[in-house]
Amino acid sequence: MIVITGSSRGLGLAICERLHSLGVDVFGLSRDVSNSAFPSMSCDVSSYEEVKKVALTLKKEGKKVSGLVNAAGIASMNLAVTTPPTVSQKIIETNLLGTIFCCQLIAPLMMRNKCGSIMNFSTIAVSLGLKGESVYAASKAGVEGFTRSFAREMADFNINVNCIAPGPIDTSLLKGITTNQINKIVSQQIIPKQFSPDAICDLVELLLDARSNSLSGQVLHVGGA
Amino acid sequence: MTLVGLCLKLEDFAGDKGFEFDWTSAQAMSMSRSMFRNAGSLASEFKDQMDAKL
Numbered sequence: 001m002i003v004i005t006g007s008s009r010g011l012g013l014a015i016c017e018r019l020h021s022l023g024v025d026v027f028g029l030s031r032d033v034s035n036s037a038f039p040s041m042s043c044d045v046s047s048y049e050e051v052k053k054v055a056l057t058l059k060k061e062g063k064k065v066s067g068l069v070n071a072a073g074i075a076s077m078n079l080a081v082t083t084p085p086t087v088s089q090k091i092i093e094t095n096l097l098g099t100i101f102c103c104q105l106i107a108p109l110m111m112r113n114k115c116g117s118i119m120n121f122s123t124i125a126v127s128l129g130l131k132g133e134s135v136y137a138a139s140k141a142g143v144e145g146f147t148r149s150f151a152r153e154m155a156d157f158n159i160n161v162n163c164i165a166p167g168p169i170d171t172s173l174l175k176g177i178t179t180n181q182i183n184k185i186v187s188q189q190i191i192p193k194q195f196s197p198d199a200i201c202d203l204v205e206l207l208l209d210a211r212s213n214s215l216s217g218q219v220l221h222v223g224g225a
Numbered sequence: 226m227t228l229v230g231l232c233l234k235l236e237d238f239a240g241d242k243g244f245e246f247d248w249t250s251a252q253a254m255s256m257s258r259s260m261f262r263n264a265g266s267l268a269s270e271f272k273d274q275m276d277a278k279l
Contacts, residue, residue: 108233111230112233112237157226
């Protein structure tokens with residue numbers, strides 16, 4: 001079973017749908033699971049207790065978890081000096097602490113089987129230092145640092161931990177960003193074109209495949225950065 | 226990492242016994258009171274949690 005957070009929309013939903021269509025046993029986590037077409041459970045990843053409840057449920061049901069995709073995330077494009085503290089806090093809690101909590105609590109389910117693949121999500125905003133995304137970039141830079149250290153901790157258990165860092169992908173996360181702004185970011189990628197969620201799904205499939213088990217602790221830039 | 230493996234086994238053993246063994250509490254980080262000081266303190270903590278929850 002592959003556990004995927006942020007499964008109700010955006011990249012999380014696209015990844016769930018892709019894997020589900022391939023016959024992979026997926027389990028989605030999201031705050032709203034009312035319209036889910038695959039097995040899901042309501043969970044706010046920024047709540048340690050809620051994530052723990054998910055881990056206990058999976059353990060009690062004897063599910064064999066072989067993958068975790070931490071796709072839940074929020075963004076807020078603002079200059080740092082105009083970002084309200086509540087917004088900064090919410091971004092860090094969801095993007096960084098949410099990723100940490102899911103890794104801490106779901107990884108033990110994989111450690112028992114001595115195999116697995118964990119994928120966290122960063123952004124091109126970290127490597128490019130994009131203006132107006134400092135708090136968001138800070139949360140994702142934290143995810144990158146956590147990924148590298150956690151990958152070493154998990155290596156003894158034959159679990160690979162990597163980070164996918166996309167450029168601007170056409171999802172609801174880009175709401176409010178103008179086409180000009182998107183084009184400007186895309187032009188700074190090594191491959192200067194905007195990729196679709198399919199490119200991310202392809203990469204997730206690759207990282208779930210045993211042939212990628214030499215990769216761990218890496219930040220994979222979709223589009224190149 | 227052997228310690229983590231041992232804790233996972235203790236967690237499974239606790240599950241068989243009908244209680245949840247918590248090895249991630251803030252107390253575990255304490256230098257003086259950590260359950261991870263030695264094998265005896267870990268065993269003692271396991272027993273305390275079992276007694277408290279059963």
